[in-house]
Amino acid sequence: MKKAFVIIDNGHGAETPGKCSPDGQLKEWAWTRQAAKALAAELKRRGIGSTLLVSEARDVPLRERVRAANEISRLHDNAVLVSLHTNASRSDGRWGDACGWSVFTAPVASEKSRRLARLLYEEACARNLKGNRSTPAEGYWTASLAMCRDTVCPAVLTENLFHDHAGDAAFLLSSEGLRCIVELHADAIEKYYATL
Numbered sequence: 001m002k003k004a005f006v007i008i009d010n011g012h013g014a015e016t017p018g019k020c021s022p023d024g025q026l027k028e029w030a031w032t033r034q035a036a037k038a039l040a041a042e043l044k045r046r047g048i049g050s051t052l053l054v055s056e057a058r059d060v061p062l063r064e065r066v067r068a069a070n071e072i073s074r075l076h077d078n079a080v081l082v083s084l085h086t087n088a089s090r091s092d093g094r095w096g097d098a099c100g101w102s103v104f105t106a107p108v109a110s111e112k113s114r115r116l117a118r119l120l121y122e123e124a125c126a127r128n129l130k131g132n133r134s135t136p137a138e139g140y141w142t143a144s145l146a147m148c149r150d151t152v153c154p155a156v157l158t159e160n161l162f163h164d165h166a167g168d169a170a171f172l173l174s175s176e177g178l179r180c181i182v183e184l185h186a187d188a189i190e191k192y193y194a195t196l
């Protein structure tokens with residue numbers, strides 16, 4: 001396996017407005033930080049190095065996160081970046097119907113980014129996390145997201161279920177749910193490096 005290194009971006013900070021379940025139980029920033037830490041520990045257990053791009057609770061602007069990610073990726077030949085998020089279908093603070101897991105790459109993404117996204121999608125499907133929305137045939141979505149678009153290493157952004165869907169939120173808040181999301185990422189990352 002080629003030397004593996006994962007830059008884990010845990011996205012929004014505590015000051016980002018909204019971004020929580022309608023009952024206030026699941027805050028995206030807090031959940032993604034918990035998931036990022038658990039993923040780093042799981043990767044370490046598998047012999048894969050990683051770093052958390054943002055360790056503190058505060059909001060770190062996108063531009064700063066991109067700059068930091070690019071600096072780190074220059075120190076590692078085969079670094080990849082995974083940005084962790086939870087999704088939302090509504091902006092009015094109510095529970096929504098949309099559920100399920102999805103992954104994004106930039107519209108102009110490297111073959112490696114697309115391969116990692118595809119592997120992540122396959123792991124999500126294997127865990128029955130596809131949800132109730134139609135997914136592009138290739139398994140991943142494309143969007144002009146700074147963390148994918150402006151980073152120099154292969155980069156993907158995962159939307160780990162909907163924090164405004166009651167079932168998804170309950171699953172994410174369970175230890176089983178967190179474990180499932182962490183292992184999904186670790187398995188896909190391991191497969192990515194095994195075939196690099």
Ligand SMILES: [Zn+2]
Nearest residue numbers: 011012085086
């Ligand atoms: Zn987000």
